[in-house]
Amino acid sequence: MNNMEIAIISGKGGTGKSSISAAFATLNGEVLLADCDVDAANLYLLFNPSHEEEEVFIAGEKAFIDYSLCTNCGICVDYCRFGAISFINEKVSISEILCDGCRLCSRICPENAINMVPNDKSMMYSGSFRNGKMVYGRLSPGEENSGKLVNMVREKAKEIAKENNLETIILDGPPGIGCPVISTITGVDKVVIVTEPTISGLHDMQRTVEIVKKFSLPAFVIINKYDLNSDMSDQIEDWCRQNKITIAGRLPFNKQVVEAMVMGKSIIEFAPDNEISKNITIIWDKITKQKK
Amino acid sequence: MMKIAIASGKGGTGKTFVATNLFHALYKNNYRTKLVDCDAEAPNSIAFFKTKLIKESDVTQLVPVIKTDNCTFCGQCHEYCNYNAIFILPPMKIIKVIEDLCHGCGACSVACKFGAISEKPVSLGKVASYSLKNKPLLLEAKMNIGVMSPVTVIKAAISQIDNQSDIVILDAPPGTSCPFIQTVASADFVILVTEPTPFGLSDLKQSVETLRKINKPTGVIINRAGLGNNQVREYLLREEIPLLLEIPFKKEIAASYSRGEIMSETDSFFAQQLLSVVENINEQYGNSNNKW
Numbered sequence A: 001m002n003n004m005e006i007a008i009i010s011g012k013g014g015t016g017k018s019s020i021s022a023a024f025a026t027l028n029g030e031v032l033l034a035d036c037d038v039d040a041a042n043l044y045l046l047f048n049p050s051h052e053e054e055e056v057f058i059a060g061e062k063a064f065i066d067y068s069l070c071t072n073c074g075i076c077v078d079y080c081r082f083g084a085i086s087f088i089n090e091k092v093s094i095s096e097i098l099c100d101g102c103r104l105c106s107r108i109c110p111e112n113a114i115n116m117v118p119n120d121k122s123m124m125y126s127g128s129f130r131n132g133k134m135v136y137g138r139l140s141p142g143e144e145n146s147g148k149l150v151n152m153v154r155e156k157a158k159e160i161a162k163e164n165n166l167e168t169i170i171l172d173g174p175p176g177i178g179c180p181v182i183s184t185i186t187g188v189d190k191v192v193i194v195t196e197p198t199i200s201g202l203h204d205m206q207r208t209v210e211i212v213k214k215f216s217l218p219a220f221v222i223i224n225k226y227d228l229n230s231d232m233s234d235q236i237e238d239w240c241r242q243n244k245i246t247i248a249g250r251l252p253f254n255k256q257v258v259e260a261m262v263m264g265k266s267i268i269e270f271a272p273d274n275e276i277s278k279n280i281t282i283i284w285d286k287i288t289k290q291k292k
Numbered sequence B: 001m002m003k004i005a006i007a008s009g010k011g012g013t014g015k016t017f018v019a020t021n022l023f024h025a026l027y028k029n030n031y032r033t034k035l036v037d038c039d040a041e042a043p044n045s046i047a048f049f050k051t052k053l054i055k056e057s058d059v060t061q062l063v064p065v066i067k068t069d070n071c072t073f074c075g076q077c078h079e080y081c082n083y084n085a086i087f088i089l090p091p092m093k094i095i096k097v098i099e100d101l102c103h104g105c106g107a108c109s110v111a112c113k114f115g116a117i118s119e120k121p122v123s124l125g126k127v128a129s130y131s132l133k134n135k136p137l138l139l140e141a142k143m144n145i146g147v148m149s150p151v152t153v154i155k156a157a158i159s160q161i162d163n164q165s166d167i168v169i170l171d172a173p174p175g176t177s178c179p180f181i182q183t184v185a186s187a188d189f190v191i192l193v194t195e196p197t198p199f200g201l202s203d204l205k206q207s208v209e210t211l212r213k214i215n216k217p218t219g220v221i222i223n224r225a226g227l228g229n230n231q232v233r234e235y236l237l238r239e240e241i242p243l244l245l246e247i248p249f250k251k252e253i254a255a256s257y258s259r260g261e262i263m264s265e266t267d268s269f270f271a272q273q274l275l276s277v278v279e280n281i282n283e284q285y286g287n288s289n290n291k292w
């Protein structure tokens, strides 16, 4: 059986991307829902998945000085390109914040006084929720390599989807255009870009589309809260048309989306007869039925 | 000089709304202020003002160039690279730098004993400086599309802040990972903007924990107050985190923001509220050895 992987992303956060992902995940049939926004995983709040498995994710390393060996020679200071090593009160010290974990200092220290300690506070969880299976990652604060954690989440997602015969994999992506976004969309079947009718919404969407085009992926745009600024929504649609991006649909602003979230539900579960729920169903059909 | 970072666990809570309005209120009231957009993956603050681009500087990183004539395929550089950015197949005499993975740490150059490695700069993004009424008051970090991490560009923007201002507003990147930490690390105080929803609370908690780890004084602005529930307020009380301001939810605010308008320009009450927030912060946390 072939999976269909659909990534939901948005150039910036707060466009309602996660609420839309949650709605898609509860439309019909069981799905595999993967929260790839590892920096701010949120969907578990709505779906309370069981924790059937967890795995530690090592997000690089940080250098620490063993002061019982260090002679304060200062050689390492000059080698570090990240400005992480300096003399503080005449003593060599490494800033945990600035250290990039390249290991160079540890390699060149003549006294072998620098140890590398793995960042092992990030986790990946998987389990069941009321409409299928769920995988999500939580990156520990301050850490990088979130792209790698996203890859790990996606691999796990595929594995579980296969075991459980789940055809559809929904990936709720991170904001931005950096490494974790690229990891989220690489090799997926379809990309859904959620935007809102603001100047920044338009800018960010344009940057996101550029990324998606680099990977030659079929992209669909959803304009969320379109009625906040209909002119801007038109402008976004025009731009999409000129750039041959399919508009999957528009959704109005509606307080019920927030109320649903407060109740721990998706809008589909909370208000199935609401205009938004109906629209989301139509949008989903449009996205999934279009041939690759 | 006092640096205040405006951040939010997830994007779209109104971080840029607060940052731009705060800057505008300070500017209108003759404070010596500056706005630095550190959200290098999706910088949007500048568009709210009638600015002129005055200077743009390229931000680069060094990546190795391997001269295969000198290379003995000893593999030492591959061994030294902690980011798997050097691919080597000695029997086939193949060696390649994967520039996307390279962090420019310089370890491979140190490793090579055969003079086969030199370095070249590659562009990561830009720092642009803009003027408002002929004064250079805005800086913007902008990462190139396809670059993996915005951190270097953010650091470059922060390093360009001169001491011509008393209050610098940093619009921080969303999330709590590396780019966020690099931005807030340079700030004297962090204002977290959140919304009173379960998603907002979950992200807020993560941001607060992160900022506590690095001992940053923090306060919270609740945006779109009235939507959602009371859990954020209860959390702030319990954790003794100052609630600096509540901005009520109004559809008109969202609509005016979407048109690119600055609310504090027409709403003097709001401008005054923002000013007192800053004044209170400055009284309590102003950089004592750098009083303004």
Ligand code: SF4
Binding pocket: A065, A069, A070, A071, A072, A073, A074, A075, A076, A077, A092, A108, A109, A110, A111, A112, A113, A114
């Ligand atoms: S190179 Fe080693 S011994 Fe010298 S200052 Fe650095 S840690 Fe200490």
Ligand code: SF4
Binding pocket: A062, A063, A079, A080, A081, A082, A083, A084, A085, A094, A098, A099, A100, A101, A102, A103, A104, A105, A106, B105
């Ligand atoms: S590991 Fe690399 S970045 Fe960290 S302190 Fe050492 S040289 Fe600097």
Ligand code: SF4
Binding pocket: A102, B062, B063, B064, B080, B081, B082, B083, B084, B085, B086, B097, B101, B102, B103, B104, B105, B106, B107, B108, B109
């Ligand atoms: S500069 Fe550092 S990261 Fe880049 S290839 Fe060399 S060792 Fe690897």
Ligand code: SF4
Binding pocket: B066, B070, B071, B072, B073, B074, B075, B076, B077, B078, B088, B095, B111, B112, B113, B114, B115, B116, B117
């Ligand atoms: S260390 Fe130098 S000689 Fe050895 S494989 Fe690398 S580039 Fe070639």
